[in-house]
Amino acid sequence: xxxxxxxxxxxxxxxxxxxxxxxxxxxxxxxxxxxxxxxxxxxxxxxxxxxxxxxxxxxxxxxxxxxxxxxxxxxxxxxxxxxxxxxxxxxxxxxxxxxxxxxxxxxxxxxxxxxxxxxxxxxxxxxxxxxxxxxxxxxxxxxxxxxxxxxxxxxxxxx
Amino acid sequence: xxxxxxxxxxxxxxxxxxxxxxxxxxxxxxxxxxxxxxxxxxxxxxxxxxxxxxxxxxxxxxxxxxxxxxxxxxxxxxxxxxxxxxxxxxxxxxxxxxxxxxxxxxxxxxxxxxxxxxxxxxxxxxxxxxxxxxxxxxxxxxxxxxxxxxxxxxxxxxxxxxxxxxxxxxxxxxxxxxxxxxxxxxxxxxxxxxxxxxxxxxxxxxxxxxxxxxxxxxxxxxxxxxxxxxxxxxxxxxxxxxxxxxxxxxxxxxxxxxxxxxxxxxxxxxxxxxxxxxxxxxxxxxxxxxxxxx
Numbered sequence: 001x002x003x004x005x006x007x008x009x010x011x012x013x014x015x016x017x018x019x020x021x022x023x024x025x026x027x028x029x030x031x032x033x034x035x036x037x038x039x040x041x042x043x044x045x046x047x048x049x050x051x052x053x054x055x056x057x058x059x060x061x062x063x064x065x066x067x068x069x070x071x072x073x074x075x076x077x078x079x080x081x082x083x084x085x086x087x088x089x090x091x092x093x094x095x096x097x098x099x100x101x102x103x104x105x106x107x108x109x110x111x112x113x114x115x116x117x118x119x120x121x122x123x124x125x126x127x128x129x130x131x132x133x134x135x136x137x138x139x140x141x142x143x144x145x146x147x148x149x150x151x152x153x154x155x156x157x158x159x
Numbered sequence: 160x161x162x163x164x165x166x167x168x169x170x171x172x173x174x175x176x177x178x179x180x181x182x183x184x185x186x187x188x189x190x191x192x193x194x195x196x197x198x199x200x201x202x203x204x205x206x207x208x209x210x211x212x213x214x215x216x217x218x219x220x221x222x223x224x225x226x227x228x229x230x231x232x233x234x235x236x237x238x239x240x241x242x243x244x245x246x247x248x249x250x251x252x253x254x255x256x257x258x259x260x261x262x263x264x265x266x267x268x269x270x271x272x273x274x275x276x277x278x279x280x281x282x283x284x285x286x287x288x289x290x291x292x293x294x295x296x297x298x299x300x301x302x303x304x305x306x307x308x309x310x311x312x313x314x315x316x317x318x319x320x321x322x323x324x325x326x327x328x329x330x331x332x333x334x335x336x337x338x339x340x341x342x343x344x345x346x347x348x349x350x351x352x353x354x355x356x357x358x359x360x361x362x363x364x365x366x367x368x369x370x371x372x373x374x375x376x377x378x379x380x381x382x383x384x385x386x387x388x389x390x391x392x393x394x395x396x397x398x399x400x401x402x403x404x405x406x407x408x409x410x411x412x413x414x415x416x417x418x419x420x421x422x423x424x425x426x427x428x429x430x431x432x433x434x435x436x437x438x439x440x441x442x443x444x445x446x447x448x449x450x451x452x453x
Contacts, residue, residue, distance in 0.1 A: 024297040
């Protein structure tokens with residue numbers, strides 16, 4: 001084999017080696033690329049999953065907050081109703097706490113229409129009070145002198 | 160041989176010293192990343208979790224990931240992004256290299272030895288071993304990278320924890336050329352392979368890596384299933400010393416042994432030469448970019 005022929009063979013060997021080396025590098029790089037791509041997708045889908053989980057959580061919290069707002073609104077309305085009732089009651093109390101024109105003799109009361117009413121009728125209409133009729137000792141002596149003495153004696157004996 | 164020179168610190172004693180020293184600070188991250196490297200099925204989230212607890216390391220990794228060496232078109236601002244843009248295999252290598260480099264800081268160069276040279280050597284062997292796996296065997300070679308980076312971990316342990324004895328044995332090598340293991344054995348009673356293997360066993364490194372560290376000067380001693388792997392580390396170590404990426408003035412073993420292992424792996428010299436040229440070019444780039452700084 002001549003010198004130039006063996007040089008040429010050597011060169012061919014070198015080139016073949018280079019081709020083999022580059023072939024291996026190419027295959028490994030391709031594998032690494034595929035691996036990286038799949039890792040990237042893993043991370044991407046994980047992120048998507050996290051976002052949807054977080055959105056669900058936020059929705060739940062949102063729902064809870066809306067419920068709380070409703071609850072507060074209802075409480076507020078109840079409070080207002082209560083205040084209105086109280087105000088009305090106070091107004092009614094005021095009617096009875098104002099000046100009442102009363103007859104010095106028969107004790108009838110003049111109402112806002114100018115009509116004179118029995119005291120029981122007037123108070124019953126303007127307050128929650130109810131009347132139960134009886135007779136006081138002075139009036140019983142004046143009106144029923146014949147029964148009065150006997151009545152007083154019985155009351156004393158009972159005591 | 161002057162027996163009185165021998166240190167009082169036994170191999171077991173030295174390994175105990177390691178646990179109490181600052182060297183132990185790299186244990187968690189390094190063991191964690193090594194098991195991730197040897198188990199490709201781990202998820203990328205394990206990787207993120209492993210380094211996020213170490214903010215200075217995270218910062219360094221992001222700096223490296225953004226350096227012009229990796230030249231991504233996008234600014235990488237967190238580990239997740241680094242994972243996508245530079246890939247988990249490369250990221251694992253950066254993490255291992257950055258964490259390991261912490262051991263090689265400081266120290267004063269003496270008698271033709273320096274920590275920086277040792278680090279440069281480790282990186283060179285890592286790159287060459289990996290390139291042989293990729294180009295010749297068509298495999299990823301992540302384990303080969305890790306073994307290359309860690310194969311001389313015993314040397315840095317001796318340097319850090321037995322500085323006086325270590326300087327003496329380096330000096331002895333300068334005076335009379337001999338192998339590093341020979342000089343270590345006469346001064347310490349054990350060599351960096353034993354120290355490294357002891358550490359690897361204690362720190363639960365994967366078996367393949369343990370053999371790579373323990374038998375990189377004697378591949379025939381490794382377990383059968385790891386022998387080709389360890390021979391690759393031997394070849395990478397030998398060639399890088401020859402190429403000027405050594406760290407002590409050693410006397411290399413006979414070239415015949417190298418020839419035999421090259422033959423055992425079915426490698427051709429012109430193929431190896433092409434790979435070495437490629438790695439030298441790579442190392443040149445790394446040094447130029449200042450990526451080697453520890």
